[in-house]
Amino acid sequence: MVETRKEAALFVVHYHEIALKGRNRRHFEQLLAQRLRDALGREAVVRLLHGRILIEVPADREEEARERLARVFGVAYFARVWRAPVDMEAIAGLALALLAGHQGSFRVSARRANKRLPFTSPEAEREIGARIVAATGWPVRLKGADAEVFVEFYENEAWVYTSRQRTPGPGGLPVGASGKVVVLASGGIDSPVAAWRMAKRGARPVYVHFHSYPHTSLDSLRKTEAEIEVLARWHGPARLYVVPLAGVQEEVFAHSPERYRTLLYRRFMYRIAERIAAGEKAGALVSGDALGQVASQTLENMNAVQAAVKMLVLRPLVGMDKTEVIAEAQRIGTYEISILPQQDCCSFLEPKRPATRSTPEQLERAEARLDVEALVDKALAAMEVRRVGI
Ligand code: ATP
Ligand code: MG
Numbered sequence: 001m002v003e004t005r006k007e008a009a010l011f012v013v014h015y016h017e018i019a020l021k022g023r024n025r026r027h028f029e030q031l032l033a034q035r036l037r038d039a040l041g042r043e044a045v046v047r048l049l050h051g052r053i054l055i056e057v058p059a060d061r062e063e064e065a066r067e068r069l070a071r072v073f074g075v076a077y078f079a080r081v082w083r084a085p086v087d088m089e090a091i092a093g094l095a096l097a098l099l100a101g102h103q104g105s106f107r108v109s110a111r112r113a114n115k116r117l118p119f120t121s122p123e124a125e126r127e128i129g130a131r132i133v134a135a136t137g138w139p140v141r142l143k144g145a146d147a148e149v150f151v152e153f154y155e156n157e158a159w160v161y162t163s164r165q166r167t168p169g170p171g172g173l174p175v176g177a178s179g180k181v182v183v184l185a186s187g188g189i190d191s192p193v194a195a196w197r198m199a200k201r202g203a204r205p206v207y208v209h210f211h212s213y214p215h216t217s218l219d220s221l222r223k224t225e226a227e228i229e230v231l232a233r234w235h236g237p238a239r240l241y242v243v244p245l246a247g248v249q250e251e252v253f254a255h256s257p258e259r260y261r262t263l264l265y266r267r268f269m270y271r272i273a274e275r276i277a278a279g280e281k282a283g284a285l286v287s288g289d290a291l292g293q294v295a296s297q298t299l300e301n302m303n304a305v306q307a308a309v310k311m312l313v314l315r316p317l318v319g320m321d322k323t324e325v326i327a328e329a330q331r332i333g334t335y336e337i338s339i340l341p342q343q344d345c346c347s348f349l350e351p352k353r354p355a356t357r358s359t360p361e362q363l364e365r366a367e368a369r370l371d372v373e374a375l376v377d378k379a380l381a382a383m384e385v386r387r388v389g390i
Contacts, residue, residue, distance in 0.1 A: 083158070
């Protein structure tokens, strides 16, 4: 028997094993277990048991645990489970209680972690199913059943739940499984979604926000922080680097052609972010660009901006429509914050007719009269670091 406290609620967590290859598996499971501990807090007991994760939380924390489990990347689905002895009568009785009021077809799906049990999984399914049919008359349907009873045999006990107790998780990989990224976060709709998508694939995000204070207000910074608070509920607390860009922008304004202004601001953002990434040992920069969304996001301009840095730049939203990004922002919980008014730092001294097709060479020439390194160093020297999300 797995030792548990009396007043505990039990959950079983499943992950997509197909995503796991050979030796990585153990590492993935341990990382996922750690992320579950981080999400659920000290009162939770998280155990790795032969390809499953069993979680025990105090009974009065059940609802909270449910909400938190639904936000842990790497969780394919989870279920509240009840324990029974390895006894078909007891298991069927438990399943009937869990399906109280059900009408329609059903099926039983069994799995055995303990291969020494004196029956096979199909035999257990048939025995339990027959008892449920005898008690209710519900028809058995193997494909497309209205309800499913799940039985997982573990050592000398069974964990029982039904499709009613099964909740989907977000999928993906546990945060940290894919290293670290530096996310350029503007306070707008797109960048939080880009960060969320990277975190879902196992990258731990570190954020950088650029503001033009005192030329614009600090609203964009406050919004960015509020968005990261929401994102932290998914990926845990994160660092936010706050960088003043006004000095860079004043120089660009004074010494470069107007039509390239926005693109030059962006090149500086990337350069500064690349330096932060080096300090953080991060493997990539992440931006919320979507192809063709605005003038700075044409293929030519994305290419010309990116040429300012060597580091990999990832754009997880590049193929998405704005309506899709908005729907995702709503699901994540950042949308309501993102649409609050703000003065974008790039709207400061925005060109009237921005270049829609630039080349790296054009932008290099446009920067010829700037001391690029000195401007980057100065911005970095004025940078502040904060921790967001507890
Ligand atoms: P978002 O909704 O993320 O602001 P957007 O559609 O408004 O995106 P832009 O303003 O062109 O597009 O910004 C494109 C990307 O550049 C952003 O997603 C973000 O990654 C980065 N970026 C823009 N402004 C800033 C900023 N002030 N600080 C940090 N990153 C920024
Ligand atoms: Mg923006």
